[in-house]
Amino acid sequence: MFALDRHASFFQHSLRLLPYxxxxxxxxxxxxxxxxxxxxxxxxxxxxxxxECSPKSKVTKNEVEHWKEWVYSTCLxxxxxxFRCSPATAVPHDASTxxxxxxDKVGYDVGHTAGTYFALGIxxxxxxxxxxxxxxxxxxxxxxxxxxxxxxxxxxxxxxxNESSDNLEVYFGERDLRFGYCAAATRWFIGGxxxxxxxxxxxxxxxxxxxxxxxxxxxxxxxxxxxxxEGHAGLTYCGVGTLRLLGPDxxxxxSDEVVDGLVRWSLMHQVYAELDAESSSESASDxxxxxxxxxxxCAQVRTADIPAGFNGRINKPPDTCYSFWSGATLEMLPxxxxxxxxxxxxxxxxxxxxxxxxxxxxxxxxGFSKVADTPPDLMHAYLGIAALALCADVVRExxxxxKFVKSPLEREIIASILPLKSIDGALCLSTSAKQxxxxxxxxxxxx
Amino acid sequence: MPLAYLDYTWDDIVPIPQDDGGDSPxxxxxxxxxYKTAMEYLRAVMSVEEFSDRALQLTADLIFMNPAHYTVWAxxxxxxxxxxxxxxxxxxxxxEVGEQFPKNYQIWNHREVIVDKYDNPIRExxxxxxxxxxxxxxxHVWSYRQWVVRRFDLWITELDYTDRMIENDVRNNxxxxxxxxxxxGKAEDVARTAIDxxxxxAKTAILKAPQNASAWNxxxxxxxxxxxxxSEIEDFCNDLATLPTTEPSTxxxxxxxxxxxxxxxxxxxxxxxxxxxxxxxxxxxxxxxYDPIRENYWKFxxxxxxxxxxxxx
Numbered sequence: 001m002f003a004l005d006r007h008a009s010f011f012q013h014s015l016r017l018l019p020y021x022x023x024x025x026x027x028x029x030x031x032x033x034x035x036x037x038x039x040x041x042x043x044x045x046x047x048x049x050x051x052e053c054s055p056k057s058k059v060t061k062n063e064v065e066h067w068k069e070w071v072y073s074t075c076l077x078x079x080x081x082x083f084r085c086s087p088a089t090a091v092p093h094d095a096s097t098x099x100x101x102x103x104d105k106v107g108y109d110v111g112h113t114a115g116t117y118f119a120l121g122i123x124x125x126x127x128x129x130x131x132x133x134x135x136x137x138x139x140x141x142x143x144x145x146x147x148x149x150x151x152x153x154x155x156x157x158x159x160x161x162n163e164s165s166d167n168l169e170v171y172f173g174e175r176d177l178r179f180g181y182c183a184a185a186t187r188w189f190i191g192g193x194x195x196x197x198x199x200x201x202x203x204x205x206x207x208x209x210x211x212x213x214x215x216x217x218x219x220x221x222x223x224x225x226x227x228x229x230e231g232h233a234g235l236t237y238c239g240v241g242t243l244r245l246l247g248p249d250x251x252x253x254x255s256d257e258v259v260d261g262l263v264r265w266s267l268m269h270q271v272y273a274e275l276d277a278e279s280s281s282e283s284a285s286d287x288x289x290x291x292x293x294x295x296x297x298c299a300q301v302r303t304a305d306i307p308a309g310f311n312g313r314i315n316k317p318p319d320t321c322y323s324f325w326s327g328a329t330l331e332m333l334p335x336x337x338x339x340x341x342x343x344x345x346x347x348x349x350x351x352x353x354x355x356x357x358x359x360x361x362x363x364x365x366x367g368f369s370k371v372a373d374t375p376p377d378l379m380h381a382y383l384g385i386a387a388l389a390l391c392a393d394v395v396r397e398x399x400x401x402x403k404f405v406k407s408p409l410e411r412e413i414i415a416s417i418l419p420l421k422s423i424d425g426a427l428c429l430s431t432s433a434k435q436x437x438x439x440x441x442x443x444x445x446x447x
Numbered sequence: 448m449p450l451a452y453l454d455y456t457w458d459d460i461v462p463i464p465q466d467d468g469g470d471s472p473x474x475x476x477x478x479x480x481x482y483k484t485a486m487e488y489l490r491a492v493m494s495v496e497e498f499s500d501r502a503l504q505l506t507a508d509l510i511f512m513n514p515a516h517y518t519v520w521a522x523x524x525x526x527x528x529x530x531x532x533x534x535x536x537x538x539x540x541x542x543e544v545g546e547q548f549p550k551n552y553q554i555w556n557h558r559e560v561i562v563d564k565y566d567n568p569i570r571e572x573x574x575x576x577x578x579x580x581x582x583x584x585x586x587h588v589w590s591y592r593q594w595v596v597r598r599f600d601l602w603i604t605e606l607d608y609t610d611r612m613i614e615n616d617v618r619n620n621x622x623x624x625x626x627x628x629x630x631x632g633k634a635e636d637v638a639r640t641a642i643d644x645x646x647x648x649a650k651t652a653i654l655k656a657p658q659n660a661s662a663w664n665x666x667x668x669x670x671x672x673x674x675x676x677x678s679e680i681e682d683f684c685n686d687l688a689t690l691p692t693t694e695p696s697t698x699x700x701x702x703x704x705x706x707x708x709x710x711x712x713x714x715x716x717x718x719x720x721x722x723x724x725x726x727x728x729x730x731x732x733x734x735x736x737y738d739p740i741r742e743n744y745w746k747f748x749x750x751x752x753x754x755x756x757x758x759x760x
Binding site (some may be wrong): 013014015016017018019020022023025026027028032033036066067070071073074088089090093105106107108109110112135140154156157170172173174218219220221225226227228229231232254265267270271274302308313314315316335345346347351357413423 | 460463465466467468469471472473474475476478479482494495496497512513514515516518519520521522525545552555575584588589590593602618619620621624627628631632659660664665667668671672699735736740741742744747
């Protein structure tokens, strides 16, 4: 069963204090907070406008206000155009401006594309109106984060002091599809496209983003961190999500053949929880592998009734987070114009739900772990919930669990996830939060 | 063990404590004191970008406590260059960090910056090899290897290397991917005979493990890259997946399928030749028998194809 209340207390506790082993995520603390806040939203534990809130929730409206205030006061840069990813990287403002402009030295207390995406996501979920942001400057900052090849850096460190024409600027962060996704989501959240249409700001270079993403399609049909790198489900999500968030026309950058390949590739990543043991024994004794033993593998699959999650790369074991990365990728890839869950219904929803609930859910303390028999962590806990929310949308689209169950007991198990709110795969937050963001965008459109 | 940065004098520095936003911070981390103090000194030296040996040592100590600290790496790279440090020593140090934190992202970016300045790949392939022994599918390491190969034009050894890795584990998809890079990443024309060799190589691997998606993807990828037809492998697929001549049967003896992928490829070949019934038969077998996890997908493919041909008929 889906341990909804246990999960809610797991995230509520995490917001109060995290054990020291989270130190290795210290500089991405906003991500951890996003996981907690967005999970509580999907679980129906947030007292925000027009949303049902569980009577068991301990979150008060005052706390929600405090959380917004906290995100702004600890992570928004004084320039109001970007967020840090954590209070840990902040330096008091006077320390960075007291020294004279020195073009040989750089300041490190700068905006981060992931921090900005997570901050905006948290604020949207909490129904903030972004009136404290300088959205125009934020778009200029995004432009600065884009590399000439179209990819995005995590951010730019630049000369201490301001507005000198020969400022030293250095990109930081790895070159892959993650920060481009964060930039595209940021642009959507702040209505960057609307500002561009109104000729208030210049846009990021969308053609080069699209070209970079296309160059990441690997020979097996997935997307990788760069040309010729190995296809990876997390990066595939980022690439597809970026195109989706940049506007409906941009998914057409990918040919039908590439889109079909992505659907197939994502579906192929659904694997049985026990298949990995079978495959490693096969590879351990290559010379012994005959067609007979492989047909055994086929026969085993045929009769197996075991849980099946998703892996991130071919021939790896299933892992909680890929139920979201691949699930959301499929949700974003259209099947026909008539459904909202895209190609996700082509996967085995039942086996995926059962994988998450029986293999990686921790029903005692709440949360989900990466793989079975390990302690839960916030990222996998959130993505497990988000993946189940995607599944719940498919189940609702088919008017309930009947189509998905193989036994009467399963009906109850699958029905247990239905209290989860609907989710938007591309933004990775609830549909209701997205609708609120759309209202803001409509307001800006009419300004 | 006391941290090495404390061997330096810090009396002139006012540590900058973390501003965690008042009494009820969100998701505060129960830092250990060593980390908390080191971060306070880091903020102080980073805020004025102090270039000094003590700052360099501080970055090293902090990286061991939190290797994912994203700006400390950028600071360290600038320190090394500003202080004109011996870059080989830095490479040796990175190797220690890498072996301790094999899953870390940032180290590879840093190593790239340093090796690029050092302009000598002598330590790279041996270090990569050590890392791949720890985890033969380490994504960052394989990506870094591609960068090294391109940057220093080291293509010549790569095919043999992937051969060795695939020999160790025929299901190592990272090694197969690297093989594709080694073949085609140089953007030069590849001789037809070399392509033939690769097709044979993949077929041999498939015969060892007929369900192995890595080898199949490689085979199909090579064919596609060389604009060669799928029908070239039709006989090969037939050997691995023989369709029953009558209606699809649930009796396992009636069809001989040792590879679901062979069946899928056959379906695609049949569909491309407008042999809709045979294609539908293959998809039905996949849906009902050999790949039921993707039952909906195979049925979708079947229905889509039947409808398409019905519309054009």
